[in-house]
Amino acid sequence: MSRPRSAAILTAAIAFSSSASAQQAASAGPTLPAAAIVPELVQHAAPGPFPVLPMWDLGWAPTEMPYRRDKVHPGMGVLTSVMDSAAPVKLGTGYGNAGTAMEHFIQATVNHPLGMVRAIGNMDRARSFEDGNGDKVRTGYDRHTEQLMLAYRPSPDASLRMMLLHDQIDDHKLPLAASTIQGGVAVTEGYGADPVKTERTVGVVTAETRKPMSGIDRLKMEFRYSGLQRIANNFDLRPETAATSRNEARPARHEFGGSIQGESALRDDLLSRLTLSTKNVWHDAARFGGPNTSLSTLSGFQFPGVKMWESSANLDLAWKPAAPTNVNLGLRYDYVTAQATKADTITTVSGFTSTSRTLYRLYNGADTPVSRDDHLISVKLDGEHKMLGDSLSLTGSVGRIMRAADTRERYFALPAANNATAAGTSARQIGNPNLRPEVHYRAEAGAALKGEDWIDYGRKRPGGDDGLASRSWRISVSGYVDEIEDFISRDRAHGQPGILLNDNAFIWRNVDARMAGTDAELAVNLTRHWSTRLVVSYRWGENTLDSRALYGIDPLEGNWLVDYQDTLGEIGSWNAGFKLRAVASQTRVDADPKTGSGFDVASRGGFALLDLYGGVQLMDTVGLRIGVDNVLNKTYGEHRPLNATDDANPSAVNGPGRSFYARAVATF
Numbered sequence: 001m002s003r004p005r006s007a008a009i010l011t012a013a014i015a016f017s018s019s020a021s022a023q024q025a026a027s028a029g030p031t032l033p034a035a036a037i038v039p040e041l042v043q044h045a046a047p048g049p050f051p052v053l054p055m056w057d058l059g060w061a062p063t064e065m066p067y068r069r070d071k072v073h074p075g076m077g078v079l080t081s082v083m084d085s086a087a088p089v090k091l092g093t094g095y096g097n098a099g100t101a102m103e104h105f106i107q108a109t110v111n112h113p114l115g116m117v118r119a120i121g122n123m124d125r126a127r128s129f130e131d132g133n134g135d136k137v138r139t140g141y142d143r144h145t146e147q148l149m150l151a152y153r154p155s156p157d158a159s160l161r162m163m164l165l166h167d168q169i170d171d172h173k174l175p176l177a178a179s180t181i182q183g184g185v186a187v188t189e190g191y192g193a194d195p196v197k198t199e200r201t202v203g204v205v206t207a208e209t210r211k212p213m214s215g216i217d218r219l220k221m222e223f224r225y226s227g228l229q230r231i232a233n234n235f236d237l238r239p240e241t242a243a244t245s246r247n248e249a250r251p252a253r254h255e256f257g258g259s260i261q262g263e264s265a266l267r268d269d270l271l272s273r274l275t276l277s278t279k280n281v282w283h284d285a286a287r288f289g290g291p292n293t294s295l296s297t298l299s300g301f302q303f304p305g306v307k308m309w310e311s312s313a314n315l316d317l318a319w320k321p322a323a324p325t326n327v328n329l330g331l332r333y334d335y336v337t338a339q340a341t342k343a344d345t346i347t348t349v350s351g352f353t354s355t356s357r358t359l360y361r362l363y364n365g366a367d368t369p370v371s372r373d374d375h376l377i378s379v380k381l382d383g384e385h386k387m388l389g390d391s392l393s394l395t396g397s398v399g400r401i402m403r404a405a406d407t408r409e410r411y412f413a414l415p416a417a418n419n420a421t422a423a424g425t426s427a428r429q430i431g432n433p434n435l436r437p438e439v440h441y442r443a444e445a446g447a448a449l450k451g452e453d454w455i456d457y458g459r460k461r462p463g464g465d466d467g468l469a470s471r472s473w474r475i476s477v478s479g480y481v482d483e484i485e486d487f488i489s490r491d492r493a494h495g496q497p498g499i500l501l502n503d504n505a506f507i508w509r510n511v512d513a514r515m516a517g518t519d520a521e522l523a524v525n526l527t528r529h530w531s532t533r534l535v536v537s538y539r540w541g542e543n544t545l546d547s548r549a550l551y552g553i554d555p556l557e558g559n560w561l562v563d564y565q566d567t568l569g570e571i572g573s574w575n576a577g578f579k580l581r582a583v584a585s586q587t588r589v590d591a592d593p594k595t596g597s598g599f600d601v602a603s604r605g606g607f608a609l610l611d612l613y614g615g616v617q618l619m620d621t622v623g624l625r626i627g628v629d630n631v632l633n634k635t636y637g638e639h640r641p642l643n644a645t646d647d648a649n650p651s652a653v654n655g656p657g658r659s660f661y662a663r664a665v666a667t668f
Helices: 006-016 019-026 079-083 356-364 407-411
Strands: 089-096 101-112 115-126 140-155 158-173 178-182 185-189 194-213 216-233 247-267 270-290 293-322 325-340 347-349 352-354 371-387 392-403 438-450 454-456 473-492 506-525 530-543 557-567 572-583 607-618 622-629 659-667
Touching: 079 607, 079 622, 079 659, 247 293, 270 407, 293 347, 293 407, 325 407, 352 356
Parallel strands: none
Antiparallel strands: 089 101, 089 659, 101 115, 115 140, 140 158, 158 194, 178 185, 194 216, 216 247, 247 270, 270 293, 293 325, 325 371, 347 352, 371 392, 392 438, 438 473, 473 506, 506 530, 530 557, 557 572, 572 607, 607 622, 622 659
16 A cells, blocks of 8 residues: 555545535435445555555655555644645645655646636656665655646536546666575565556546436446556666566556446435446556577566456445434445456567466466456445434444456466476466455444544634543544455465465465454544644454465554644744654564465564654745654664565565655645
C-alpha cells in the first residue's frame, strides 16, 4: 500500500461530487455507500509503481519515500484552510534533504454556472539518501504528472464529467541486487533491474442524470481507459553491468472498460443500486537478453500476450429498519476469462530454449491449459447501529468474497537466466494459468464512542471542560478475521502436492490461509489548542495448509501524536506538533526459500522514530510547513517497503536518517 495524499483527494472529491449523493446524505432515510458493498480484492502484498493519485499531500515530506511507510501521518494543520480556499490558482513547492527531494505543483480552476475546468500539474525529483549510519541508499527518480478535469452541468439533474491523467516516472533507481545463500539456496537478493521509464495514462468519462424514467431515480454511465508502458533494465543506470549479462523487460498494459448503474427507491426505507460493468485487459511483457544472450533475443515473458475479460453484475441494497440502524447487502457476480496468446512463442536464454506453455507444464502438470474461465459469486452484509444518541456506533459485517488470479499470478514465465537445464534454478519465476479463485470468508466488527463536545480531531465545541475532564474525545476499536480458501500464494517449488519439481523456482500456488487484524484509536482535544491521538495497529497471517507464517504481514505498530494550534491575531494561524512512531520486530516471517517462499526479509529489530513538524498560514492565502523526520537519527528498516518491481527476493533496505523538509503553498 501506498501512502494517501489527502489534499488532491479532497479537491477532486469537491469537483466531482454527485448532487444525488449529497441529497441522499442529507436525508433521514437510508443511504447507499459511495463504493460497492462487495469490494474488489487485489493480490496480497503485490508490488507495483508509485500510486497515480493523489499527487501530493502537504502533511509530510515531499515526494514518495518507498523505504518509510508510516501507517499514520499528521494532517496538514493550518495549511488546510489555504488548500480549502476557493482561490482559482494554487501553487506549491517543497524541499527535503532526504534524497535532495523536490516537489512543485500548480492547480488552476475556472468555474462557470454550467460547470468547471481544472488543470493540475506536479513534478517530483528524488535522489539517493543516507540512512542513520550515514550509509548511502541507492534510490531516486524523476516524475511529472498532469491532470485535466472537466465538468458540465446543463441542469441540476444532469452532469457530464471527464478526467484525463498522464503520469511518467523516469530513471527510478533501486538498490542493487547481490547473490547470497538463504537456507542453503543460492538466490539473488534485491532488485535485478531499474524501471528506467514508467508511463501511465488514465481517462474517465462519466454521464449522470436523475429521474431519467419512471422507477429509476439516478442513472450513471462511465467509460474508462488505463494504459501503462514500462521499460526496466539492468544497464542504463547500472553501467557496470557486463555486456554479456544485460537484459531488458518491456511491459505494456491496456484496459478498456465501461459500466452502467441505476439507483431506485424500492420503499421509503429501502434503496437499491444495480451496476453492470465490463473490462478488457491486454497485458504483454517480453524480456530480452540475459547471461550470454543478446539484447535482441527474446529470453522470457512476464506476460505472454495475455487477454482477459472481466464482466460483473453488482446489486447493492441499503435498508433503514429504524432511525439508529442501517443495514447494507451486496451481491456480486463476476465472469473472468483469460488466455495467453503467446504461450507457444519460443524464448532462449543461455542456450536454454522453451515456451511459456512448456514452463507452465514443467511445474503444474502436462495438462495445464493456458486459458481459463472463472465464475465468482460474492455476498457481503454490513450493519451499523447507533446508541446513546449518536455517541456510540456499533458496526459489523460478514461476507463471502471471491477473487480471480491476476495476470501476474497466472502467466509469469521467466526461465532461469543462469542455467540451461530443464531442472531450473531459484532464478525462475513461473505462474500457473489454472489457479483457482480465492474465496474469502471474512467477518468484521467495530465500535466507536465519542464525547458530547467532539467534532473532529483538533476541533472542540466551545465551552465545556478542559484537560483530563474534556468531553471532546473519541475512542474506536475494530477487528477482522479472514478465512481464505485457495489463497493464491507466492512460493517456491518444493515438490508440494500439484507441483512437479523440487528446484526452488519461484511459483504461485493455491493454499489455505487465515488473516486477522485489529486497530484501536484514542483521540482527545484537551483544549481548543491542544490535541493528542494514539493509534495502534496489529496484523497476523498464516499459511494454514503448510503451517507457516504468511509473507507480507505488517508488524505491530503504534503512533502517538500531540498537536498544538492557535491564531495569529487577525492575520492567520499556526500549529506545531510531534509524532512518535513505534514498530515492533516482525518475528513471524516467510524468509526461507528452502522451506517457504523467502519473499520476506529476515526478521529485523523493532524501532522508534520521533518526528517534529509545524506550520503557519496568513489570511488563508499563503502557508509554510517545516519538519524534522527521524530526529534522533535512528537506523531502521521497514519490514514491508514499497517494491516497485516483481523481484522474487526483495532485500532489506534502510530508511532515511535525520532529515529536514519545508513546504510552501500560495493561492491567487
